[in-house]
Amino acid sequence: MEQTPLKPLIVLTGATAVGKSTLAVILAEKFCGEIVSADSRQVYTGMDIATAKPSPEDLRRVPHHLIDIVPPDSEFTLPDFQRLASSAIEDIQQRGNLPFLVGGTMLYINAMCEGWEVPHVAPDLEYRRKLEEEVAEHGAEALFLELQQLDPEACAHIIPNNARRIIRALEVYRSTGRKFSEVHGKRGASYRILKLGLTLEREALYQRADERIEEMFRRGLVEETRRLLETGYAPSSPAMTGLGYGQVGAYLRGEMSLDEAKNRMRFATHRYIRQQHTWFRRDPAIIWLDATESNYASQAEAAIENFLREWNFLSGSNVL
Incomplete structure (x- = not known):
């Protein structure tokens, strides 16, 4: 008995600052799409600058999901993301539109x-x-080394300074007596998936990230961080330890100069980019697009058109 083909899902990923959000809006407009954010920091309300959320104009142009949904001191887990992303994708598909899962948090993308x-x-x-x-006394990387001894496979999907995820993995191990990497299974994809990735040569990407960091400070990252702290969100809150807010928070507490905060943010961002590329290399299904080429958006459109034609043939549908 033939099964109905799975419905299509477009995944767009790439390192931070490479230009995913801009390309996603172009593609979503072209294909009657809606964007589901796969970014672990854009879920938090009131944290707009260091998380590089889509601009108000982009949010008006294309519907976005899973942005600004929880306060910064809320626990937002991987199962939370899976539940909400699955619901958003199903809703988009039921309305006859094409879902785009967009972001650089590979833990989220792989889980979906x-x-x-x-x-x-x-x-x-x-x-x-x-x-x-x-973590407050010794930093997150000390716990990361501990987790590496217990569960190196889990560490392959966790950033060394992501205290929240490291703590969660250790917590699961303590509660169950089993490695975090062993206690989750994989039921297989619920969608027919096309994975596109946007890439740049490493040094050019570092430069773009540095320029974006300077722009974040010009846009008011210090003021945004001060407002969050004055609202009552503790420096140890889940979101406040993320890139940008942790470094600026240390500056506001008098622990370092503003220039040092910027330098540490640059260093941490470069390290994050390197870690993202390590994750990307593990996935041969990603079709890479060079962001320096003038026609990379057209290449992405052609890949999606071919993918949808194949899906139409298999399903008897016509979404193009």
Whole structure:
């Protein structure tokens, strides 16, 4: 008995600052699409500058989902993302539009594309507070080294300074006695997926990231961080440890100069870019587009058209 082909999903990824958001809007307008953010920081309200959220103009041009949905001190887990992203994608498909999953958080993208089944382990608040105190005193990378000894496979999907995810992996290990990488299964994709990636030569990408950091400070990153702290969000809040806010928070507390905060933000961003590229190399299904080529958007459009033609043939549909 023949099965109905899975509905299409376009994934657009790439390193931070490479230009994913701009390309996503162009493609979504071309194909009656809607964008589902796969960015672990854009979910937080009131945090607009360092998270590089889409501009108000882009938000008007194309519907976006999973942006500005939780406050900065909320726990937002991978299962939360999977549940909300799945719901958004299904809603987009039911309305006859094409969903675009867009972002550089490969943990989120892999979970959706591979159908990860993540365990629902209740938080161990006392143990979590103990680990958070260790992070405050010694930094997240000390815990990362501990996790590497216990579960190196899990570390392949976690950034060394992402304290929240490191703590969660250790918490699951403590609660279940099993590695985090072992307790989730993969049920397989729920969609027919085309993966596109936007890329730049590494040094050019570093330069673009540095220019974007300068623009963030010109747009008011210091003032935005001060407002968040004055609102009552602690420096250890999940979102406040992210790129930009952690460094500026240290500046506002008098722990470093503004120039040092900028330099540390640049260093951390470059390291994040290197880690993203390590993740990308593990996925041979990504079709890479060179952002220096003048026709990269046309190349992406052609790839999507071919993909949809094949899906139309298999399903008897006509979405082009």
